[in-house]
Each structure stands twice: as C-alpha cells, then as structure tokens.
Amino acid sequence: MFTRASGEYMTLSIIIVHYKNLELLKLCLKSIRETLPLENLTYETLVIDSYAQPETGAVLFENFPETKYFPFKKNIGYAVGVNSGFKNSSGQYCLILNPDIVVTKGAISKMLEHLQNHPEVGLLGPRLLGFNGEIQNSRFRFYRPWTIACRRTFLGKNILGQKELSRFNLANLNPLDQIYPDWIMGSAILTRRETVEKVGPMDERFFLYFEDVDWARRFWENGFKVLYFPEAVMLHYHQRSSRAGFDFLDFFLRRETRWHIASGLKYFLKHGWRYRSGEELYHAK
Numbered sequence: 001m002f003t004r005a006s007g008e009y010m011t012l013s014i015i016i017v018h019y020k021n022l023e024l025l026k027l028c029l030k031s032i033r034e035t036l037p038l039e040n041l042t043y044e045t046l047v048i049d050s051y052a053q054p055e056t057g058a059v060l061f062e063n064f065p066e067t068k069y070f071p072f073k074k075n076i077g078y079a080v081g082v083n084s085g086f087k088n089s090s091g092q093y094c095l096i097l098n099p100d101i102v103v104t105k106g107a108i109s110k111m112l113e114h115l116q117n118h119p120e121v122g123l124l125g126p127r128l129l130g131f132n133g134e135i136q137n138s139r140f141r142f143y144r145p146w147t148i149a150c151r152r153t154f155l156g157k158n159i160l161g162q163k164e165l166s167r168f169n170l171a172n173l174n175p176l177d178q179i180y181p182d183w184i185m186g187s188a189i190l191t192r193r194e195t196v197e198k199v200g201p202m203d204e205r206f207f208l209y210f211e212d213v214d215w216a217r218r219f220w221e222n223g224f225k226v227l228y229f230p231e232a233v234m235l236h237y238h239q240r241s242s243r244a245g246f247d248f249l250d251f252f253l254r255r256e257t258r259w260h261i262a263s264g265l266k267y268f269l270k271h272g273w274r275y276r277s278g279e280e281l282y283h284a285k
Contacts, residue, residue, distance in 0.1 A: 012043040012112065013091030013193075017081035018099045019050045022059060024237055025099040029064045032103050039109040044068060046089055047099075048081040078186070079202035079211040086201060091193065098187040102235035110232040111190045122195045122224025123216055125184035126232035127175065136236055138188075139181035139228040141168050143213065144275045148264045152257070179228050182220075182278040186212030188234050198222055203270075210263035217271060220278040 014032060018025050029045065036043055045067045049056055052071030060069050070088060072081075082096055093112060097103075107126055115124050128136040150156035150164045166172065170181060189212070199222045202211045216226045276284075 010044050010089070010091040011041045012093045012095060012108070013085070013089035014043060014045045014095045014097060015048065015082060015085030015089060016046065016097050016099050017048045017050060017078055017085070018056070019075065020053060021099055022053070022056055025056070026059065026063070028097060028099050028101055028103070029060075029067060031101075033064070033066075035103050035105050036108065038105065041109070041112070044089060044091060046070065046085050048072070048076075048085050050077070050081055051075040077204065077207040079204045079206050082211075083201040083204065086193070086196065093190060093192055094196070095190045096186065096188070098236070100237040101188050102237075104233050104235065107232040107234050108190075111229060114227075114229055114231075115190055115192065118227075120225050121227045122191060122199065122219040122222075123184060123226045124190045124229050125227070126188055126234045127228075127230035128185070128187065128234055128236040128238075131235055131237055135175045136238055137169055137175065138185035138236075139170060139175075139179065140183055140185075141170060142182040142217065142275060142277065143168070143264065143267065145264075145268060145273055148261070152261070176230050178230060180225050180278065181228050182226065183213050183216035184226055184228055186215075187236055187238070195219075195224055199224065205266060206263050207259060208263065209260045210267045214267055214270070216278070217281065220281040223282065225282060226278055 016025070016028060025047070029047075032045055045064075047060060047067055047069050049069065049071040051074060057069055057071055060067050068088070070084060072084075076084070085096070086094060093115065095108065095111075111124055111126060115121055125138060128138045130136055144164070146164055147168050150161040151168075155161045156165055170179070173179060199215070199218050203214050206214060219226055
C-alpha cells in the first residue's frame, strides 16, 4: 500500500511512465508547463523512466528542471512504473499520463472539478483526439475470452466477430456522450489518492497490457464508478504496439503480442471467464 511522499502538500501529482520516446515526452511536458500554471492549483510532475537512456535525464534537467525524474536501468513494466509514481508523490489527486499525451487548456481543471463533486466516481478519463483531430475510442466493455480472439485473429472479420467487437468498443454509443463504461484506456486517467488506498495499487503481475482493465474492475468491485468524461479533451499520439490480425509467425516473433495474450490469460485466471459489467459488480458489492 502507498504512503504519501514527504514534502510540500500538492493538489495534483502527474505521473508519466516513459519508455524510450523522448520527443513525445518533451511535447507532453511542454503542454503541462503551458497549461497548468493557468489553472490555479499546486502540482508536481514525475517522470518514471523505464529502461532509462542517458540523454533523457540530461534533457529533462536542462529543459524541465521542475520535473521529478526517477530512472530505472531495466524495463520495469507499466504497473510498476505507475505504483512507483504514487509512492514518490504527494498529491491529493493523481493524473496518470502516457508520454504520448498532449494536455489541452482547461482539460485537467474540468476533470478535477468533476471528480471533486462526484465522490462516487473513482476513475475518470477524458476524450482523446488523434493529432489529426479524429476521436480515438478510449472507453470499453470488459473483455470476454472471445473478444481477444476477435481482436487478434481473422475471427474478428466475420459477422459474429464484428458483433463482439462492436460490443467491446461500445460502437453503438456517441463518443461525445458522458458514460460509465466498464474501463477506460490508461493513457490518461485521474483518480484520488485516498480512493487508491482503498482499491489498492495496480497489479504488478501485469507487466504490460490489462493492468488498466484489471484496475478499473477493482474500482467497480470496491464501490467506485469509472467515468468517461468527454467534456475534457486531450491529444494522443497512439501507435498500437500489439496489432490486430496477427498470424502464428507474428505471435512467436513479436514480444508485445505475446505480452498481450499472456496478460489476457492472467486477467481471466484472476477474475474468471464469465463477463460481468462494471455496473453489475458495483451493485453486487
């Protein structure tokens, strides 16, 4: 469980887990610096650098000296990185960002205000736009075992597979509408420190993929809702590391694809194979 880091009390801690993408990280930090001082709150920014490269620290110290930098020599995985950020931060609220996120004016203050006024909400995510202005889907139903097969093989191209992917992606709902999905993409999520104290940290057995799915499920199970909040907008440079439609050669050669499948199996072994919605878990508490 987390303990609050010593030092000045902060309203907000921004935790960025970085992995070998310095140019996008610089854009992310620049957007924070340009927008947050206008929003009248105290904040800190932490970069948790997985498999740190020497130039990253030098660039941050020179150009972003206000950033707290935590380098790791090896690839520690996303969940370990997020948990390390919590342990080394002091904010009442914590915003977890991928380094490929660009923060827009007013987005964080809108998210904070909503979370402050709605104690039933535990996790909140903004609407994500690509750099081309197109909406990226970032709210989903929970996986079924069948979902993984549809996303990763040719089975997703038949009628039944397309129907399952439509369910998973909430394709029948307007992305401009505020909803309570089962889970939201971990690229940009806001939560309260005291809520995480109740729910627990990210499960570090998920090295990469499904850690955000598992975490959202545990929020629901502990009586906190997950909210997609499209009024707040952020930009996201999204490159899929585990692409759809792999063949057998792809499975054996691509490390990221193997991680995705392995994490999916861990998720179902932990939570069972039957689908239960977030709302169902919430009301079953």
